Amino acid sequence: MPEKKETTTHKTLIEVEHISKSFGSNHVLNDISLTIGEGETLTVLGKSGVGKSVLLKLIVGLMPLDSGIVRYEGRSIAEATEKELNEIRKNIGFLFQGGALFDSMSVGENLNIILHKHTDLPLEERETRIIRALELVGLKDKLDEMPSALSGGQKKRAGLARSIVLKPKLILYDEPTTGLDPITAGSIAELILSLQTELQVASIVVTHDLPTAFTVSDRTIVLESGKKIYDGPVEGLAEAGHDHLGEFLKAAKLDRSRREEIIKNAHKM
Amino acid sequence: MNVLSRSTVLNFLEKIGGLSRFSMRFFRTAFRRPFETKELVKQTYEVGVRSFGLVAIVAIVIGAVLTMQSRPTMMKFGAEAFIPAMVAVSVLRELSPVLISIIVAGRVAAGIGAELGSMRVTEQIDAMEVAALSPFNYLVVTRVLACMIALPLLTVYADFLALVGAFIVQNIEAGMSGRLFYNSVMSSVNFADFAPGVVKTIFFGFIVGIVGCFEGYNSEGGTEGVGRSATDAVVVSSLLIIIADVLAVKLTVFFFDIA
Numbered sequence: 001m002p003e004k005k006e007t008t009t010h011k012t013l014i015e016v017e018h019i020s021k022s023f024g025s026n027h028v029l030n031d032i033s034l035t036i037g038e039g040e041t042l043t044v045l046g047k048s049g050v051g052k053s054v055l056l057k058l059i060v061g062l063m064p065l066d067s068g069i070v071r072y073e074g075r076s077i078a079e080a081t082e083k084e085l086n087e088i089r090k091n092i093g094f095l096f097q098g099g100a101l102f103d104s105m106s107v108g109e110n111l112n113i114i115l116h117k118h119t120d121l122p123l124e125e126r127e128t129r130i131i132r133a134l135e136l137v138g139l140k141d142k143l144d145e146m147p148s149a150l151s152g153g154q155k156k157r158a159g160l161a162r163s164i165v166l167k168p169k170l171i172l173y174d175e176p177t178t179g180l181d182p183i184t185a186g187s188i189a190e191l192i193l194s195l196q197t198e199l200q201v202a203s204i205v206v207t208h209d210l211p212t213a214f215t216v217s218d219r220t221i222v223l224e225s226g227k228k229i230y231d232g233p234v235e236g237l238a239e240a241g242h243d244h245l246g247e248f249l250k251a252a253k254l255d256r257s258r259r260e261e262i263i264k265n266a267h268k269m
Numbered sequence: 270m271n272v273l274s275r276s277t278v279l280n281f282l283e284k285i286g287g288l289s290r291f292s293m294r295f296f297r298t299a300f301r302r303p304f305e306t307k308e309l310v311k312q313t314y315e316v317g318v319r320s321f322g323l324v325a326i327v328a329i330v331i332g333a334v335l336t337m338q339s340r341p342t343m344m345k346f347g348a349e350a351f352i353p354a355m356v357a358v359s360v361l362r363e364l365s366p367v368l369i370s371i372i373v374a375g376r377v378a379a380g381i382g383a384e385l386g387s388m389r390v391t392e393q394i395d396a397m398e399v400a401a402l403s404p405f406n407y408l409v410v411t412r413v414l415a416c417m418i419a420l421p422l423l424t425v426y427a428d429f430l431a432l433v434g435a436f437i438v439q440n441i442e443a444g445m446s447g448r449l450f451y452n453s454v455m456s457s458v459n460f461a462d463f464a465p466g467v468v469k470t471i472f473f474g475f476i477v478g479i480v481g482c483f484e485g486y487n488s489e490g491g492t493e494g495v496g497r498s499a500t501d502a503v504v505v506s507s508l509l510i511i512i513a514d515v516l517a518v519k520l521t522v523f524f525f526d527i528a
Binding site: 057060062085086087089090092094096097098100101102103113114117118159162 | 303388391392393395396397398399400401402403
């Protein structure tokens with residue numbers, strides 16, 4: 001199994017060591033290990049049902065591990081008390097597949113509830129932070145809209161604004177572009193990269209959308225049948241010896257030129 | 270057939286076990302910060318005020334129909350004058366608390382089951398968990414407490430309206446005056462007829478809230494699962510209310526000696 005593991009110079013934020021997860025007789029993840037450093041973007045590629053979303057939920061402690069350990073800045077997630085886990089989670093943003101906006105609240109309230117619970121900021125400052133977060137995702141004018149009035153792409157953007165409003169160190173993206181048209185998917189991928197560049201947050205992006213992976217990745221892992229079969233730079237995928245993936249990549253003629261352009265524009269902002 | 274009944278029994282026991290653990294979690298969490306006062310007020314309004322119309326119609330009809338049904342029999346025994354007392358005792362002790370609780374279970378438990386179920390399948394509860402927003406406090410504790418606060422108040426409201434319904438029938442059919450009806454009711458009922466009926470609805474409120482929340486919070490299987498959660502919430506809570514009522518009547522007889 002060819003595995004080109006890229007040495008990372010980032011300070012380690014998340015360590016995943018030999019984790020496994022099964023649902024009944026279905027062994028979804030089997031002995032997976034990975035690390036992610038501060039400011040680094042890792043994409044997790046794999047077919048539907050391979051356990052990519054489960055991996056994210058295990059990292060953030062939404063599901064119990066069968067075996068192995070997940071550490072955030074050296075602290076074990078599984079052994080943390082509820083209070084400690086909540087403290088850890090304040091540093092982690094999570095963008096769910098459908099945005100998962102609280103649909104009884106407006107977009108602004110979705111962001112405000114988090115700031116209200118976890119900060120002592122006065123209302124004016126909270127409003128400023130909320131507007132800034134919505135500006136970053138291009139939804140400033142949707143502050144008072146209810147989630148039901150937003151399109152799929154807007155829901156994901158609003159969910160992303162909610163994920164960054166507490167200025168987390170790490171953002172987990174669960175299929176950020178699934179179900180979106182290619183243009184909107186492209187704009188979400190650009191947004192992820194711009195946020196990474198502007199806010200210096202680490203990101204784990206779970207996707208089966210290769211153009212997104214090519215745009216945002218610093219490093220990529222590929223999951224297949226519950227195992228990690230590749231860990232390295234996204235450009236190395238075509239030569240990694242996975243026939244199906246290699247052919248797909250060559251056919252798609254993906255390159256990284258778009259990424260450089262987005263990073264350059266983000267720095268100009 | 271044997272296998273089917275065995276799995277049904279196992280599912281039933283699993284549900285009872287799950288519901289017991291969920292209830293224990295409620296008692297462990299309810300008295301711990303953060304207290305979601307604003308959400309509690311909102312939910313009490315949702316459960317209580319929004320049930321006013323439905324409860325009013327049901328209560329008036331209960332009082333009126335009970336009076337109409339019992340009139341011929343009471344007249345046969347020459348006991349027409351006891352109709353207000355008989356209706357009042359029946360309504361205060363049993364009909365109003367139980368029927369109103371079941372009606373509210375139909376409206377509220379289904380609503381809570383569907384709402385939390387939909388939040389579960391759209392990952393909103395997971396999103397609250399990840400954002401460290403304590404979804405159990407925010408969603409479950411507030412809704413259960415709201416039911417426990419609103420149901421006794423709705424019962425007192427229903428007691429009054431059921432007697433209004435009874436009076437309307439008595440007034441139309443027997444020309445009974447308001448003062449006579451009032452005196453007849455007040456001379457025949459006492460604290461032991463009224464208080465236990467109201468107090469037991471606090472427990473019925475707990476049943477409505479906790480079952481609705483349990484079904485919704487643990488919903489799985491997409492939109493079909495949400496529908497199942499709503500249906501199960503109504504069926505299980507109604508059934509538990511009836512079972513709990515048997516226990517409540519036994520305790521009432523024991524403590525208040527009202528036999």
